[in-house]
Amino acid sequence: MAELTQVRRLADRAAFTERLASLGVDLPVDAEVDPAGPLAQPLELAGGGRVGNRWAVLPMEGWDGTTDGRPTDLVRRRWRRFGESGAKLIWGGEAVAVTPAGRANPRQLGLGAGSTEQAVDDLAALRAELVAAHADAFGRTDDLVVGLQLTHSGRWSRPEGEPAPRIAYRHPVLDDRVGATDAAVLSDDELDDLVGSFVGAALVAQAAGFDFVDVKQCHGYLAHELLSAVDRPGRYGGDLAGRSRFVSAIVGAIGAAAPDLAVASRISAFDLAPHGAGPDGAGSPLVTGAYRYAFGGDGTGGGIDLTEVDALLEHLQALGVGLVCVTAGSPYSTPHIQRPAYFPPSDGYLPPHDPLVDVGALAAVTAHLTRRHPALTVVGSGLTYLQEWLPQVAQALVRDGWMSVAGVGRMVLSYPTLPADVLAGRPLQRGQLCRTFSDCTTAPRHGLVSGCYPLDPAYKQSPERVELTRVKRAAEATRGRRRA
Numbered sequence: 001m002a003e004l005t006q007v008r009r010l011a012d013r014a015a016f017t018e019r020l021a022s023l024g025v026d027l028p029v030d031a032e033v034d035p036a037g038p039l040a041q042p043l044e045l046a047g048g049g050r051v052g053n054r055w056a057v058l059p060m061e062g063w064d065g066t067t068d069g070r071p072t073d074l075v076r077r078r079w080r081r082f083g084e085s086g087a088k089l090i091w092g093g094e095a096v097a098v099t100p101a102g103r104a105n106p107r108q109l110g111l112g113a114g115s116t117e118q119a120v121d122d123l124a125a126l127r128a129e130l131v132a133a134h135a136d137a138f139g140r141t142d143d144l145v146v147g148l149q150l151t152h153s154g155r156w157s158r159p160e161g162e163p164a165p166r167i168a169y170r171h172p173v174l175d176d177r178v179g180a181t182d183a184a185v186l187s188d189d190e191l192d193d194l195v196g197s198f199v200g201a202a203l204v205a206q207a208a209g210f211d212f213v214d215v216k217q218c219h220g221y222l223a224h225e226l227l228s229a230v231d232r233p234g235r236y237g238g239d240l241a242g243r244s245r246f247v248s249a250i251v252g253a254i255g256a257a258a259p260d261l262a263v264a265s266r267i268s269a270f271d272l273a274p275h276g277a278g279p280d281g282a283g284s285p286l287v288t289g290a291y292r293y294a295f296g297g298d299g300t301g302g303g304i305d306l307t308e309v310d311a312l313l314e315h316l317q318a319l320g321v322g323l324v325c326v327t328a329g330s331p332y333s334t335p336h337i338q339r340p341a342y343f344p345p346s347d348g349y350l351p352p353h354d355p356l357v358d359v360g361a362l363a364a365v366t367a368h369l370t371r372r373h374p375a376l377t378v379v380g381s382g383l384t385y386l387q388e389w390l391p392q393v394a395q396a397l398v399r400d401g402w403m404s405v406a407g408v409g410r411m412v413l414s415y416p417t418l419p420a421d422v423l424a425g426r427p428l429q430r431g432q433l434c435r436t437f438s439d440c441t442t443a444p445r446h447g448l449v450s451g452c453y454p455l456d457p458a459y460k461q462s463p464e465r466v467e468l469t470r471v472k473r474a475a476e477a478t479r480g481r482r483r484a
Helices: 012-022 075-084 116-138 174-178 188-207 222-226 246-258 305-317 355-372 382-397 410-414 418-424 439-447 464-483
Strands: 056-057 096-097 147-152 212-215 261-268 275-277 283-284 323-325 377-380 407-408
Touching: 012 147, 012 382, 056 212, 056 418, 075 410, 116 147, 116 188, 147 188, 188 212, 188 246, 222 246, 222 283, 246 261, 246 305, 261 305, 275 355, 323 355, 355 377, 355 382, 355 418, 377 382, 382 407, 382 410, 382 418, 439 464
Parallel strands: 056 407, 096 147, 147 212, 212 261, 261 323, 323 377, 377 407
Antiparallel strands: 275 283
16 A cells, blocks of 8 residues: 555645646635635525535444433534534435434434434434524524435444344345344335335424435435346336435325425435455455446446436426535445545455545545535535635535535544634634544444544543453454565
8 A cells, every 4th residue: 555645744735736747636625714705604594494504514423322322411502513614504314214224333412212202302402502592692593504415224224233234235244243134124114114214204204393304315224225236126126216216205205294494405426346454454445347236437437427326316306406415425334435535444355545635536526416416505524624725615515616515524633623723713723633544433343432532531431441442452453464
């Protein structure tokens, strides 16, 4: 594996832009950030609503709710910090499973375990804490838009801790990772029932006061996997009309049941063949030759073709979806294209190339979709790895029309007020910048609560950090043996 240069070691803008040029990465980088510039401008969202600036907090999958899917103090703390961030678009805040069986971990927020009234009360209180924190910090909330992400984890469901996959189709590589058999394949009738579960969850979100729901089509979860179900027979597979039928049915049914509730979708706009650690520990494709199962891929397993993605966005727009967030791949099979990082999680692989290459690829795809579909509001992602240079790049991307809104995810766990500091013209607090240590992934994959253990004092001082350190050292030793 070639030697990589960490972003934090690029001392000034010249060094950063020279590194981009040496990698062939086309990213605009402003020399300075204008507090009253592009990121501070209000925006009328397609589909309704007005946000006061161009920052968004992206949804993350929590591992710190109760075992029956209810919020805890840690969840409430995280949502208050989202409110204090300064971002005016809160995209989902949290991935909420629409059924207990669809949870990706035993402590993910989810619906269906308790009463509908309890779910409404829990989510309304969670949203209220976020809004109150925003009001305390910024004095107004009339330009704040808050949504809720709805998900079913499908192949990656672990509601009791052990894999309990429900899959769209048999996969030649991923089935073995979760022990999936023919019995795990969801029937068309079961998918019909899950459409109803998404609609019921949307009605809960509306009753709790959320402005929109996100029907999640990304990161290898059920609705995303269906988009690549080219070999699946029946109504939910085959051509793009069949593969998108599940989401089409959900969006249409939500529109009929809750016409005043906006519907959005976060979409993995491209994927590659699954990767694993090669002999040197770096990511390497696990499939050679043709690969059929990458939505947004070119059939080789290593390239991008957005033809079907463009068609899907046109279809969603016709159904009334006005807000789209662009991401890529899956954290389980292609994490380097979805959340570029210098340090992998304990069960991951070292980056196959400089992570800036993947930041640039996702930004370029987002730019294509933003320009190709001007009636949509497109939110970008994958920016955390830019670290010190995130504001300069985000401002340029919004100004130049690569994206309508700049989204941040992991960065908000370590540095929740980054958007507020940028908009106020304050210097960045470098000690809070996410360095992509991936502890927020390693911890929950070993049964520990999610959070930023290196930089957030609440997690840094927690007893779980001792176990996390042990897990990381073991993983690093294994990777060292691979490189030897």
